[in-house]
Amino acid sequence: xxxxxxxxxxxxxxxxxSHHEELGFWRQYVFxxxxxxxGIQYAITGLLFLLFGFSLMMLMRxxxxxxxxxxxxxxxxxxxxxxxxxxxxxxxxxxxxxxxGTIMVFLGVVPLAVGGFGNFVVPLQIGAPDMAFPRxxxxxxxxxxxxxxxxxxxxxxxxxxxxxxxxxxxPLSVLAGTGQTMWLIGMLFLITxxxxxxxxxxxxxxxxxxxxxxxxxxPFFVWTQLVTSFLLLLAFPPLQAAAIMQMMDRxxxxxxxxxxxxxxxxxxLTAAGGGxxxxxxxxxxxxxxxxxxxxxxxxxxxxxEVIANNTRKPLWGYRSMVYSLMFLGFxxxxxxxxxxxxxxxxTAMAAFFQTTTMIISIPSVVILTxxxxxxxxxxxxxxxxxxxxxxxxxxxxxxxxxGLPLGFNVSDIPxxxxxxxxxxxxxxxxxGTIFALFAGVYYWYPKATGRKMNETLGKIHFFGSLVCMNxxxxxxxxxxxxxxxxxxxxxxxxxAFAQPVLHLNVVSSWGAWILAIFQIPFIFNFFWSIWKGExxxxxxxxxxxxxxxxxSPPPHGNFLEPPQAYRGPYEYSVPGAARxxxxxxxx
Amino acid sequence: xxxxxxxxxxxxxGLTNGKIGLWLFLASEVMLFxxxxxxxxxxxxxxxxxxxxxxxxxxxxxxxxxxxxxxxSVTMVMAWASLVRGSFxxxxxxxxxxxxxxxxxxxxxxxxxxxxxxxGLYPSTNNFLAIYFTLTGLHMLHxxxxxALNAWFWGPGAKLWKTNPVWFTNRVEHSGLFWxxxxxxxxxxxxxxxLL
Amino acid sequence: MTSDHITVDHAADIDxxxxxxxxxxxxxxxxxxxxxxxxxxxxxxxxAIAVALLVATVKGSLVACYFMHLISxxxxxxxxxxxxxxxxxxxxxxxxxTHSNGFWxxx
Ligand code: HEM
Ligand SMILES: [Cu+2]
Numbered sequence: 025x026x027x028x029x030x031x032x033x034x035x036x037x038x039x040x041x042s043h044h045e046e047l048g049f050w051r052q053y054v055f056x057x058x059x060x061x062x063g064i065q066y067a068i069t070g071l072l073f074l075l076f077g078f079s080l081m082m083l084m085r086x087x088x089x090x091x092x093x094x095x096x097x098x099x100x101x102x103x104x105x106x107x108x109x110x111x112x113x114x115x116x117x118x119x120x121x122x123x124x125g126t127i128m129v130f131l132g133v134v135p136l137a138v139g140g141f142g143n144f145v146v147p148l149q150i151g152a153p154d155m156a157f158p159r160x161x162x163x164x165x166x167x168x169x170x171x172x173x174x175x176x177x178x179x180x181x182x183x184x185x186x187x188x189x190x191x192x193x194x195p196l197s198v199l200a201g202t203g204q205t206m207w208l209i210g211m212l213f214l215i216t217x218x219x220x221x222x223x224x225x226x227x228x229x230x231x232x233x234x235x236x237x238x239x240x241x242x243p244f245f246v247w248t249q250l251v252t253s254f255l256l257l258l259a260f261p262p263l264q265a266a267a268i269m270q271m272m273d274r275x276x277x278x279x280x281x282x283x284x285x286x287x288x289x290x291x292x293l294t295a296a297g298g299g300x301x302x303x304x305x306x307x308x309x310x311x312x313x314x315x316x317x318x319x320x321x322x323x324x325x326x327x328x329e330v331i332a333n334n335t336r337k338p339l340w341g342y343r344s345m346v347y348s349l350m351f352l353g354f355x356x357x358x359x360x361x362x363x364x365x366x367x368x369x370x371t372a373m374a375a376f377f378q379t380t381t382m383i384i385s386i387p388s389v390v391i392l393t394x395x396x397x398x399x400x401x402x403x404x405x406x407x408x409x410x411x412x413x414x415x416x417x418x419x420x421x422x423x424x425x426x427g428l429p430l431g432f433n434v435s436d437i438p439x440x441x442x443x444x445x446x447x448x449x450x451x452x453x454x455x456g457t458i459f460a461l462f463a464g465v466y467y468w469y470p471k472a473t474g475r476k477m478n479e480t481l482g483k484i485h486f487f488g489s490l491v492c493m494n495x496x497x498x499x500x501x502x503x504x505x506x507x508x509x510x511x512x513x514x515x516x517x518x519x520a521f522a523q524p525v526l527h528l529n530v531v532s533s534w535g536a537w538i539l540a541i542f543q544i545p546f547i548f549n550f551f552w553s554i555w556k557g558e559x560x561x562x563x564x565x566x567x568x569x570x571x572x573x574x575x576s577p578p579p580h581g582n583f584l585e586p587p588q589a590y591r592g593p594y595e596y597s598v599p600g601a602a603r604x605x606x607x608x609x610x611x
Numbered sequence: 612x613x614x615x616x617x618x619x620x621x622x623x624x625g626l627t628n629g630k631i632g633l634w635l636f637l638a639s640e641v642m643l644f645x646x647x648x649x650x651x652x653x654x655x656x657x658x659x660x661x662x663x664x665x666x667x668x669x670x671x672x673x674x675x676x677x678x679x680x681x682x683x684s685v686t687m688v689m690a691w692a693s694l695v696r697g698s699f700x701x702x703x704x705x706x707x708x709x710x711x712x713x714x715x716x717x718x719x720x721x722x723x724x725x726x727x728x729x730x731g732l733y734p735s736t737n738n739f740l741a742i743y744f745t746l747t748g749l750h751m752l753h754x755x756x757x758x759a760l761n762a763w764f765w766g767p768g769a770k771l772w773k774t775n776p777v778w779f780t781n782r783v784e785h786s787g788l789f790w791x792x793x794x795x796x797x798x799x800x801x802x803x804x805x806l807l
Numbered sequence: 808m809t810s811d812h813i814t815v816d817h818a819a820d821i822d823x824x825x826x827x828x829x830x831x832x833x834x835x836x837x838x839x840x841x842x843x844x845x846x847x848x849x850x851x852x853x854x855a856i857a858v859a860l861l862v863a864t865v866k867g868s869l870v871a872c873y874f875m876h877l878i879s880x881x882x883x884x885x886x887x888x889x890x891x892x893x894x895x896x897x898x899x900x901x902x903x904x905t906h907s908n909g910f911w912x913x914x
Contacts, residue, residue, distance in 0.1 A: 153612050156628040223635045230883065231616050231628050258894045261639045265646035272745055277735030280650065280742075298658055298738045303650055306901050310646075357897050361904060373904060581612040625881040634884050638891040645898045653902035670843065677839050685832045688874045692828070695821050791874045798866045801839075802859035806846040 057158035058580055062165050063144030064472060067465075070136030073172065074458070075543075077127035080120045082536055087112040088515035089533035106184070117513035118187035119203070123175070125190025126207065129319065130214050131172050133457055137322035138218075138256070139168065141464050142225060142249045144472065148571035148578065149243050151234030151587045151609075156227040164221040171213030178206035189511065191312070194281035194304040198273045199288060208271050215264045222257040225249055234570070236589035240346070241608070243569045243593040244332075244339065247346050248325030251353040252318050259314035259357065266307035273299075302367055309360035317356045319453055320420070321349065323460030324391055327413045330463050331395055333567045334410040335402025336604050338594040341394040348387035355384040365436045374433040381431035388424055392417065408482030412463035415490050416456055423451030426501065441511075444504025447497050455493035462486075462546070470564045474576040475557030481549040488542030495535030499528035566605050569593050573609045618778035633785045637792050640753075644796055647749070651742050651803070662739050664805040667732070669723060673805045676719050677797065683712035684794045687761075687787045694780040699772055702783070706765045709790065713758040720751055743804050750796055757790045831873045838866050 047056075056062060086095050092111060099110025106116040147155055155161045178185040183201030186192065197204050229250050233242075242250075269280040277295065281304045284297030332339045339345065361369065361377040369377075396417060404410065426448040429435040439445065462485070470476050506525045508516040515529045516522035563572040574583050587609040595606040615621070616628050624631070655661050664670075690705035727733075727740070734744040764783050771779040842862045850858065872878040877888075 152615075154614060156614060156616075157632060158614065160632075219636070219639050222639075223632050226635055227628050227632045230624060230631060231621055231626070232614070254890065257635060257639050258642050258891060261642035262646035262898060265643055265650065268749065269647075269650065269745065272734060272741065276733070276741075276744075278741035278745070279735075279738055280654065280745075296735060296737050296741075298654070300653060300657055300905070302905055303653055306905060307646055307650070310898065310901070354893075357894050624883050626883060631883065631887075634887055638887055641891055641895055642898065645895050649899050649901045652899075653905055656902060657905075665846065670846070674839065674843050678836060681832065681835045681839065684870060684874050685828060688828050689825070692821055692825050788875055791870050794874075795867050795870045798870065799863050802842050802846075802863050806842060806859055807852075807856055 057162050059143050059147050059155045062161050063140050065165055066135050067140030070132055070140055073127050074132035077124050077132050080124045084120050085533035085536045087117055089530045091514035091517045114513040119185045122186045122189050133319050136461055146249050149246050149569050151570045152232035153581045155224050156231055157224050160220050160224050164217045167213050167217035171210045174206055174210035178203045194301045208267050211267050215260045218256045218260055222253040225253040234588055241589055241592050244328035245325035247349055248321040251349050252321045255314040255318050259311045262307045263311035305364055309363045313360045314356045319457050323457040326460045326464040327416050330409045330413040330467050331398050332594040333565050334405040336596045337402045340398040345391050345394050348390040352387045359384055362431050365433050366440050378431055378433050408479055409463045409467035411486045412459045416459045419451055419455035423456050441509055442504035443500040443508050443510055446510050447500030450497045470560045471576050473554055475553050476560055477549050477553045481545040485546045492535045492539035496532050499532045503528050568595055568605050568607050570608050629785050633788050647746055654738050668805050670805050676716050677801050679712050679716050680794045680797050683709045684791050687790045691783050691787050694783055710758055710761050713754055753793045757793050760786045831869050835866055838862050
């Protein structure tokens with residue numbers, strides 16, 4: 025930092041090392057403007073929220089496996105209003121369900137994938153000293169933090185947290201209790217955070233890339249972050265508008281989403297009416313479909329980095345991957361109504377949206393295929409990041425393929441809102457995205473700390489998680505095909521047709537609890553390695569991209585010398601080269 | 612540590628960071644107001660009957676306000692032009708005028724609102740009023756935000772002029788971009804809400 | 808590499824630009840009066856909407872092109888705005904999607 029007021033003459037590069045200006049604890053670790061600190065703040069907060077969202081789900085899984093049974097040990101901690109005698113009330117189940125979805129998506133995965141990895145890795149990979157707007161960056165984090173606090177606080181308001189699902193469909197959500205208002209406030213904070221972040225990322229990537237780093241020399245991860253940021257930038261505002269209108273409906277008594285003559289519990293509501301409940305669904309899915317790409321694209325980016333590095337080969341079809349990515353980003357705004365086939369949509373519209381949905385599946389398949397082919401003929405190093413990246417491929421594949429029947433109007437109608445849907449998107453986001461994020465943690469941990477995480481613990485973590493994830497989610501397909509609806513607080517116990525598959529609920533639940541146990545090695549490893557992990561130099565994986573040219577951990581300002589890019593991102597095993605990798609910054 | 616291209620232009624893009632950042636932000640704003648406009652169209656076309664704006668709202672006052680905002684856009688761009696010419700004193704005058712005009716806009720709006728409330732017309736009365744209050748309310752928030760930004764550059768932020776005039780001029784230009792955008796939104800709000 | 812040249816560039820033709828601003832200002836005022844005047848003609852609704860939106864679009868374009876300097880902006884900004892425009896069109900198609908072809912609407 026230059027002193028305030030001092031005229032900003034360009035400083036010679038050596039100055040980067042020499043200004044060891046002491047910042048106090050607060051400015052250095054809490055209200056920091058350094059992208060690396062902010063990235064780590066995002067990542068840790070995101071991981072904590074993932075754990076929290078997962079814990080909510082573990083509670084729900086008890087109720088699903090053993091409906092009506094008192095929860096041993098902890099059941100009494102939740103009070104008479106939620107779990108009298110340790111038995112879960114339906115309202116509490118709804119609270120947990122809505123908050124599990126919201127927290128996992130908006131407070132867990134997005135902050136970790138975009139806020140965490142994006143912040144930490146992108147400036148390094150493009151050779152920049154920091155983000156383009158460091159203070160804005162800090163503001164994004166704190167808006168996110170406020171959003172998180174608001175969501176958590178909503179558990180303590182009268183009536184508890186939001187209960188209308190993460191989709192908050194109207195008119196139910198308009199009629200719901202105070203928790204829903206808190207949900208809306210929280211969402212407005214989170215949206216603001218994401219918008220500021222998106223502006224910052226796009227500007228940074230375009231403006232701060234170093235000399236020689238042309239767009240086609242970007243690591244694939246940078247590309248995914250660029251496209252993701254555009255999705256956030258243009259898809260979130262419609263949800264912002266929708267949230268404002270829902271807030272008006274709830275607080276000012278307007279009827280944007282309230283139809284005329286709505287009858288609730290035998291009473292005609294007094295609202296003016298004339299609104300359209302479907303408007304909410306449209307605006308929500310206008311965001312939420314692009315949002316699923318926000319959840320998956322950074323994950324693909326991480327997997328691409330890890331695969332290129334551990335196959336010691338260039339990515340196969342880098343260019344087609346990049347073009348597919350752009351096409352994905354573009355098309356993701358034209359498919360939203362495939363979530364609404366059940367709303368009485370006419371055939372022409374249904375035909376349009378199922379066509380666009382089939383079209384958009386093509387670029388995803390291209391990317392996945394390119395990653396698969398990249399493995400071909402490589403001498404693969406099976407370290408923990410690579411295992412998670414390899415795990416991602418089939419898991420995401422299952423998730424993607426099971427999505428196709430949901431994209432067709434005819435087959436979606438019986439499958440809609442069943443456990444099949446839950447199985448489908450969890451394969452995408454849980455063993456898919458989450459695995460990629462774990463790969464990222466293991467892969468970039470040495471950059472952030474200067475030490476590697478323990479491999480043995482990492483492998484236990486991986487294989488345990490891989491098995492459990494499938495035990496949890498595979499049965500859900502079967503239950504869904506049998507017709508069991510999602511969001512049932514008793515897991516379908518009262519339905520005759522569900523009886524033959526009910527035992528699968530027990531399987532799924534035990535999978536979830538054992539999965540928790542397999543996270544313990546990770547949590548331990550994460551902290552233990554900060555002090556005890558194997559020490560590494562700045563490039564422990566013999567990687568080519570620019571982040572490995574900076575010291576580990578990188579100092580404020582990142583590089584000792586501003587680097588320059590002389591070549592493409594993945595020059596592994598170049599014939600004739602002395603080593604099997606040629607870093608981008610080597611002339 | 613310095614962030615490159617904060618005030619100097621990057622060769623290949625021809626832009627500073629701030630300029631890109633601001634336009635990106637405006638892009639998101641377009642989507643925000645676009646969503647509200649789309650909602651307005653949807654609700655209006657689905658309604659059995661819909662009042663014409665001028666049967667409920669005060670067109671002369673709104674016309675006056677339109678002229679106020681347009682004028683403020685001109686003074687805003689003149690404030691920037693004064694800086695380009697190197698005249699800080701004229702900048703202060705024009706910027707002051709811009710803030711003042713924004714204030715006039717808000718005062719007029721205050722009278723419009725309180726008149727409606729006085730007549731018992733609330734957002735909850737019907738969907739026309741719901742959309743009217745929501746859109747204009749959100750727009751007013753933007754006016755207030757723009758005024759705050761401008762006031763900063765008129766007052767404490769102006770110190771930058773002494774140390775880095777190029778940067779200061781750029782920042783005033785960016786603040787202006789936001790202000791013109793707010794004007795632009797109003798240019799669409801005025802006919803849709805008041806005249807149709 | 809401070810680039811006062813941007814300022815210098817502008818300074819050279821700033822006087823010409825200021826004259827443009829004044830012309831645009833007058834045009835905006837005139838168009839405002841036109842829309843208001845037209846609204847008193849009681850045209851059929853379709854016509855009224857078309858005229859009002861047309862005038863607003865012209866006014867908006869004037870503001871964007873001249874006050875916001877879009878008429879001579881860098882390519883990158885155009886790229887961003889074109890992307891936004893496409894998504895914006897998708898957004899405005901939303902009401903049509905809802906109403907068309909049997910979408911349930913409030914009766
Ligand atoms: C691996 C741990 C996870 C388990 C065991 C799990 C389990 C479940 C189950 C059983 C449901 C259905 C609840 C019901 O219909 O009543 C559900 C819903 C949901 N989950 Fe997960 N999930 C996990 C991770 C995730 C992750 C990582 C995400 C997002 C990134 C996520 C997002 C959602 C969403 C959005 C819903 C829908 C909530 C709603 O109905 O409103 N879950 N989860
Ligand atoms: Cu979708």
